[in-house]
Amino acid sequence: MTESPVLEITDLVKTFGALRASDGVTLDLRSGEVHALIGPNGAGKSTLIHQICGTQKQDSGTIHFAGQDIGRLGVAERARLGLGRTFQVSSLAPEFSALRNVMLAVQARAGSSFRFFRPVMRDRGLIDQARAMLERVGLAGRAKIPAAELSHGERRQLEIAIALALGSKAFLLDEPMAGMGPEGSKRLTGFLDTLRHEAPILLVEHDMDAVFALADRISVLVYGRVIATGTVEEIRRDPAVRTAYLGDHA
Numbered sequence: 001m002t003e004s005p006v007l008e009i010t011d012l013v014k015t016f017g018a019l020r021a022s023d024g025v026t027l028d029l030r031s032g033e034v035h036a037l038i039g040p041n042g043a044g045k046s047t048l049i050h051q052i053c054g055t056q057k058q059d060s061g062t063i064h065f066a067g068q069d070i071g072r073l074g075v076a077e078r079a080r081l082g083l084g085r086t087f088q089v090s091s092l093a094p095e096f097s098a099l100r101n102v103m104l105a106v107q108a109r110a111g112s113s114f115r116f117f118r119p120v121m122r123d124r125g126l127i128d129q130a131r132a133m134l135e136r137v138g139l140a141g142r143a144k145i146p147a148a149e150l151s152h153g154e155r156r157q158l159e160i161a162i163a164l165a166l167g168s169k170a171f172l173l174d175e176p177m178a179g180m181g182p183e184g185s186k187r188l189t190g191f192l193d194t195l196r197h198e199a200p201i202l203l204v205e206h207d208m209d210a211v212f213a214l215a216d217r218i219s220v221l222v223y224g225r226v227i228a229t230g231t232v233e234e235i236r237r238d239p240a241v242r243t244a245y246l247g248d249h250a
């Protein structure tokens with residue numbers, strides 16, 4: 001029996017006036033995979049991510065996550081169910097250390113069980129869990145550094161540590177390589193390659209080297225429609241994709 005997808009989007013439609021930003025989008029995310037979503041500027045990639053995480057509501061179609069219809073739930077409820085997102089604009093508390101940022105997430109997940117009037121920074125259990133998350137994303141050595149002083153790539157890693165601490169069962173990553181130099185992109189690519197074993201990744205990314213290195217499957221979005229879904233090789237060979245998007249990259 002094949003495992004059912006972690007995330008399943010069916011026939012999603014989202015219009016802005018006469019514009020169909022999502023025009024019947026169907027795609028899924030399976031356990032252990034990196035599924036990349038590529039396409040030209042304005043194709044509807046961010047709009048799709050917004051609808052999955054709940055910051056925008058679809059006009060029609062369904063979104064199932066971990067076996068549940070989440071299409072009408074709010075952002076916080078979806079996050080509680082384990083939908084982890086990193087943002088193009090960072091959501092970190094910049095003046096807090098990396099460790100403290102993760103501790104806040106561990107605490108948020110645990111709810112009231114950590115709030116026995118203990119000063120947060122002296123709570124051993126909380127500190128240990130947060131340290132373990134930093135270790136997993138390769139930031140253990142940077143625990144005391146304020147988020148604002150971390151490099152762009154390190155901040156992305158920290159956001160992912162937070163998503164892990166919140167118990168994410170899938171990651172939605174919207175252009176994680178944006179604003180990074182080639183070295184940073186390479187490091188983050190290596191990191192994302194290991195992250196897929198924690199939870200599958202839906203990756204919106206313009207950096208084709210990263211996409212080709214990481215993706216198990218690629219979906220190509222053009223004018224709100226998925227024109228092809230397949231492996232890296234299938235997508236590289238697809239004549240419609242070459243015409244619409246890849247051109248010389250293929």
Ligand SMILES: Nc1ncnc2c1ncn2[C@@H]1O[C@H](COP(=O)(O)OP(=O)(O)OP(=O)(O)O)[C@@H](O)[C@H]1O
Binds near residue numbers: 021039045047048
């Ligand atoms: N809130 C909105 N109101 C009206 N039009 C919108 C809104 N958000 C997006 N659009 C339009 O929907 C289309 C899809 O935009 P979207 O940002 O999803 O594309 P994208 O593929 O993420 O582009 P990029 O690669 O440049 O980030 C665009 O034509 C955009 O102008």
